[in-house]
Amino acid sequence: MAFIKLNDLEVEVEDGTNVVEAARLHGIEVPHYCYHPGLSRPANCRMCLVEPHVFFPPAGAIVPDRQLATGCTTVLRTAPPNRKLDGKYDFIVYTDSPRVKKAREDILEFLLVHHPLDCPVCDQAGECDLQDFTYRHGHDKSRYLEVKNVPPKKDLGPDVLLYSTRCIVCTRCIRFCQEVSGSNELGLIHRGSHDEIDIPRSHDGMPLQLLDNKLAGNVVDICPVGALISKDFLFKSRPWFMKQEKSVCAGCSVGCNITVEYKEDGVYRLKPRFHEEINQHWMCDDGRLGYGYVNSDDRLQLPMKRVDGEFQPTHWADALTQITEKLSEADAEKVVVIGSAQGTNEDNYVLQQFAHEVLKTEHLGLFGALPGEEHTFPQFTIEADKNPNTAGARKMLSNGTPVLEGEALWKKVSEADIVYLVSGAPERSLEAEEKAVLESVDFLIVQDVLPSEVTALADVVLPGTTFAEKDGTFTNSKGWVQRIRKTVDAPGEARIDWEIIQQLARQLGGEMNYHFAGEISLAISENVSGYAEATHQNIGDSGVKLAE
Amino acid sequence: MVEEKRILYEHLDVPEIHTFDVFRQHDGYACFEKAVADYQPDDIAKMVMDSGLKGRGGAGFSTGLKWSFVPKDIKPCYLCCNADESEPGTFSNRYVLEKNPHLLIEGILICCYAMGIETTYVYIRGEFTLGKKRLDAAIKAAYANGYLGKNIRGTGLNVDIYTHPGAGAYICGEETGLIESLEGKRGQPRNKPPFPAVEGVFRKPTVVQNVETLCNLPFIVGNGVEWYTKMGPTYGDARFDPPKPDPNTGTKLYCISGDVNKPGVYELELGLTCAELIEVAGGLRGEQVKAVIPGGSSAPILTHYELDTRLDFTSLTLAKSMLGSGGIIVMNETRNIVDCLLNIMKFYAHESCGQCTPCRWGTPWVRDIVQRIADGNGRKSTITRPKFGIAENGRWGDTGETEDIYEDLDLLESVANNIANVDTMTWNTICVFGIAVSWPAVSYMRKFRPEFEATIREGKLTTLSVEEATVPPEENYAYQQRIVPRELE
Ligand SMILES: Cc1cc2nc3c(=O)[nH]c(=O)nc-3n(C[C@H](O)[C@H](O)[C@H](O)COP(=O)(O)O)c2cc1C
Ligand code: SF4
Ligand code: SF4
Ligand code: SF4
Secondary structure, eight states: OOEEEEEEEEEETTTOOOOHHHHHHTTOOOOOOOTTTTOOOOOSSOTEEEEEEEEEGGGGGEESSOOOEETTEEEEEEGGGGGGGGTSSSSEEESSSSSHHHHHHHHHHHHSSOOOOOOGGOOTTOHHHHHHHHHHSSSSSSOOOOOOOOOOOOEEESEEEEGGGGOOOOOOOHHHHTTTTTOOEEESSSOGGGGGEEEBBBBBBBBOOOSSSSTTHHHHHHOOSSSETTTTTTTOOOGGGGGGEEEEEEETTTTOOOEEEETEEEEEEEEEEBBBTBBBOOHHHHHHHGGGGGGGGTOSSOOEEETTTEEEEEEEEHHHHHHHHHHHHGGGEEEEEEEESOOOOHHHHHHIOOOOIIOOOEEEEEEEOOOOOOOETTTEOOEEETTTTTHHHHHHHHHOOBOOOHHHHHHHHHOOSSSEEEEOOOTOOOOOOHHHHHTTEEEEEEEEOOOOHHHHOOSEEEEHHHHHGGOHHHHHHSSSEEEEESSSSSSSTOOHHHHHHHEEEEHTTTOOOOOOOHHHHHHHHHSSSTTTTTTTHHHTTEEEEEEO | OOOOOOSTTTTTTTTTTTSSHHHTTTTHHHHHHHHHOOOOOHHHHHHHHHHBBSSSSOOOOHHHHHHHHSSSSSSOOOOEEEEEEOOOOEEEEEEHHHHHHHHHHHHHHHHHHHHHEEEEEEEEEETTTHHHHHEEEEEEEHHHHTTSBSSSSGOOOOOOEEEEOSSSSSGGHHHHHHHHTTSSSOOOOOOOOSSSTSSSSGGGGEEEEHHHHHHHHHHHHHHHHHHHSSOOOOOEEETSSEEEEEEOOEEEEEEEEESSSSEEEEEEEEOOBHHHHHHHOOOOOOOOEEEEESSSSSSEEEEEEGGTOOOOOOHHTTTOOOTOOOOOEEEEETHHHHHHHHHHHHHHHHHHHOHHHHHHHHHHHHHHHHHHHHHOOOOOOOSSSEEEEEEETTTTEEEEEEEEOOOOHHHHHHHHHHHHHHHTEEEESSSSSHHHHHHHHHHHHHHHHHHHHHHHTTTTTOOOHHHHHHHOGOOHHHHHHHHOEOOOO
């Protein structure tokens, strides 16, 4: 630990922390643009200048250093005993001296020389570092009288637009493509005040390579201004009109921490949230842009039953009664219950309880999205398992007996009379043998979020909910149990999955009385091995890692 | 009358000296052979330190000291020869490359021997096509004659030299910009520390040295330290007690251009005055000296009052200017200083690498302000303000008089100082290009303020007489602060 004098504070910081981070830890803002904790530090924006104080032998005193230093590259370390300042400090640094304040004003003035200040039509307004820092540290007037540079707007790739006029050339986007995605699509063209971010182009301006990698969306997040803009979010909403909730991405088994930004009428965007061990600062575009189905007009909104081969909407009481009648008559040996790797631990735990305690069946299976491809990048991996909770669902469902998966599952299903299948995987197509087996089932109950090949075979369809509409936990492939949180309401009559299951259980005489997902997690922590610590309270925002 | 003192340029005019055979006939490579035969590598490093040799590329940093920073235990270590001579007004390296490239190779060999270096890169300005051709041919000849390559002349030394042409960027002359460019990246200077001596080419210790600096090495080794230190003055640094010797030893290749009768490169002992130099270059063309740029376009300008300033590293630093690359540009009474500044600012605005905020957007802004003034659109306020100057108590302060407010001159000074402050010598930029911009901008404007004011008042470029245009030294803030050097007995 290094003992630092930071302005008027005396603080201890970990060796190796830079001044920007040390100040942030103690609630002091050191404005910066090019520095990003997940990237290298070129110190080119010159915004984070701070004033170190050093011992000056001729004067025998501690004086401000001759040059200001960039806070991002000034790393704090324990000094040897004979190099301590004032006998005790390892470093003395001021972030609020008059010199520092003047330097900040000057840099901000330069940054705005060519900046269009088109905040009224800029997507970034409201979450813009240039706006915020100018407001807090800058001048209110410009002394620049000349004509501003107007570099062209560019279409960089499938989801990213560049408003070059707003770019402050911090090079975060370039460094991201070099260091994290390793795909090197971005670079600088021209020089000096004509610096422009661009993709490789032929001499006549035709793109030779697009900003088209599965991590590309991150450059929009890290761009401190409104230069890089997501086409998906373009002109959709002002940031301050959206509500935010901390959650976890449902796109694959990595389980990136995210913030869901939403309004009453739907989810607007997903942004990565820092988790040191899982996703650091990043998430992939499949996850980021994959939320569309949540807002889809096609969402299942009412229970449906098959009448003369055609689906008809019905009400919950009717659908549930039809199901309970079938189930109460059935032979437990011939009932198969299939949970979903898209569902939460809570959903699957309740389903398992229902199967064991009420239906008395041992035939529990696991269903979910089909595996995709694994993509690896220098600092990120997108996993092939496209379900967020395979590990968790398997554990919850297998309480006692092994879970049926793959061939074993489909063999059981082929012998079953009644199958209750919870899916929740958007765009889940069926493979030929899966389809054949499901077609042969006498009575197929499907709980899902969108019409699919699975629901097409059902006798009763129950509308469930997506990750954005419920509380609960997911367990990722590395054993991290993390919280998802409800943002928007489920569409129409769709209901939380475990509530539907609990309702069925009760109608069949089961004793289940959960009110919140949190209560289920308490039951899980008591009854599922390894999950003792995994209560919602413990999990908090950053998750709990299961013992290996 | 001062005589030229030709050492580096001694054989410059010998026909065909760029060929190996002619160079050998003129004792070529003898100094290198002497170095290897008579001295240990550490002895050479010590000789260079004792010789007081200062880098000729611009910064004037002690070469021996630079070598002492190179960690001994990290290998490989590289030598980078900076031949990217692009400072306006500077053209001495070019003659070495074109006329006597073997001298540079000999210098490189001595440096490599002293520092245990096996690989040298020579970064040549792209426009020097003949220079590169000649150097490449010389390198080839040296390889053929066993002066380069493996086990040089049976000494066990291995040295390889690679030449690399620049692509036309001034900033690739800055040592870390050069290194980035050499590594195949955009020529953008690095943050320092670490300095190249510790972490340079391919993140390995690297000695970056100007062509002229390296060309001095054979003579230091060949003729001895004592002979070398006799040339040029050695001052005492008065901040220390007793004054620390501050050597300005050796000769300098002064490049004189502008309004002189015989512009060109002159090799002279360090320490002669501006006026003497103009004499050497055939005297002034025109009636009167108006201004002298002493060290390439980045250096603060000197007025006709300052012609007795000695052109060496220390004296010019104390006069708040610099020797820089030794590119001296003389201007006579017909020159308009606003126009000169505009010319220089156009160059810098074009050459900023654009990496860091103040320089990227400040430099073109400074150019635009000067352009506006030169176009006759400079702004002058209708109100006045208290005038600062020599006050009644004889010190700098409020004089009790009032002065007109020239808004664009205030703006020019403020913007330039925000890139790099010339009074406190602090900069907010990554490299010292920033100060190379604000130094001329502020010094021209302060020292020739009447000409700037007249141009704004008249609404067009207005050239005043030398006396009218120049701020007298006693009214000049920078001049006020200058310290006159003390020579060691
Ligand atoms: C903007 C800028 C341009 C420079 N251009 C050159 C140059 O063209 N040639 C050169 O030798 N040094 C140049 N330098 C100085 C180098 O950075 C470096 O100090 C020098 O090559 C060191 O060699 P020396 O110690 O032998 O002088 C430049 C420095 C700056 C800041
Ligand atoms: S980038 Fe920021 S300051 Fe610039 S227009 Fe957008 S919101 Fe405004
Ligand atoms: S586009 Fe954004 S992230 Fe990229 S350099 Fe410009 S301001 Fe920085
Ligand atoms: S000061 Fe100018 S030239 Fe130097 S790194 Fe910054 S932008 Fe580039």
